[in-house]
Amino acid sequence: MARYLITGGCGFIGRHLTSALLGDGHDVTVLDDLSSGDPAKLPSTAHLEEGCVTDADKLAKLAEDADGMFHLAAIASIAAAEANLERAHAVNAGGAENAVAAAVRSHIPLVLISSAAVYGAAGPEAVSETYPCLPLSAYGADKLQSEHYATEAAQNGGPGGKRLAATIVRPFNVYGPGQDSGSPYAGVISRFIAAALSGAPLRVNGDGNQSRDFIFIDDLIGLLTACVSRTRPGTLIVNGCTGTATSVKVLASEIGRICGGDIRTEPGLERSGGVAHSLGNPGRAAEIFGFRARIELAEGLRRTFNWQKGTTLQ
Ligand SMILES: NC(=O)c1ccc[n+]([C@@H]2O[C@H](COP(=O)([O-])OP(=O)(O)OC[C@H]3O[C@@H](n4cnc5c(N)ncnc54)[C@H](O)[C@@H]3O)[C@@H](O)[C@H]2O)c1
Structure with a gap:
């Protein structure tokens, strides 16, 4: 049994992830500001901490008691982010920076949920993770910046010199x-x-x-739960897609x-x-985790x- 911290755990993906981890016998603490998430829908055995990912101290404190962290909290749509760019940047990039710092400090693996929006206008061919990232939206740019924070900490280490084990997942359209x-x-x-x-x-x-x-939620959750088993320092980026x-x-x-x-x-x-x-190429997730959208x-x-x-x- 492990203890996991999920930011944004009251949202669509976060609730499914919480249920899956609880179902596997793990403990789950959720940090959520309830800006769009509904606490009534969170499984009752999860522990809910109401708060914002821009609160670096709170995140760091919660990470101390966790064996792994999933960072999902975000203003999670392009249009919603555009409605308040400053706030979206503080949450989507700043929140990720805090999540990375907290994971480094507590030496726990981080699964960072990015987005296929980092690829921008890639055309009709299936993009793999090495495809150039040229986001077209502020949301996509903030997600890319959040990836850079994780990559930097995985390569060079954070406070205390420890390098982060970071798995960055780029979901496509989850439903x-x-x-x-x-x-x-x-x-x-x-x-x-x-x-x-x-x-x-x-x-x-x-x-x-x-x-x-379009990737069905259960398939994405299968990939996310596989990702947290990666504890070796360094960065791995994987698409969350069907192909x-x-x-x-x-x-x-x-x-x-x-x-x-x-x-x-x-x-x-x-x-x-x-x-x-x-359109994403799921080849890397298949090769590393045996993942296939079912x-x-x-x-x-x-x-x-x-x-x-x-x-x-x-
Ligand atoms: N749904 C998709 O198709 C999709 C695709 C690609 C990436 N993603 C990413 O997956 C993650 C989850 O998406 P979702 O569809 O579940 O979105 P969602 O809006 O349902 O959930 C987001 C959760 O984060 C919480 N939140 C927002 N700002 C916060 C803050 N400042 N502090 C703490 N909590 C905060 C919200 O209250 C909500 O519970 C996001 O990072 C999103 O960008 C989603």
């Missing part, structure tokens, strides 16, 4: 039960399902040919099929910071749809 469809920053899958359930048209931004690599691209148009029709009804689409606006294609899109959508339908009917 699944528990994702907030009510937020103005909700991901495309939860927005489409919410629209389909209410009989509203599915708003397809741009021409609908833009494509994404399969799906266009937004195809996604809309697949959701229509699952709904079993006629869905209507309507054109929406192009989102700022948007990239036409985003949940096909149709199955993942079905599970997400059923969950969202259940919460809508409540």
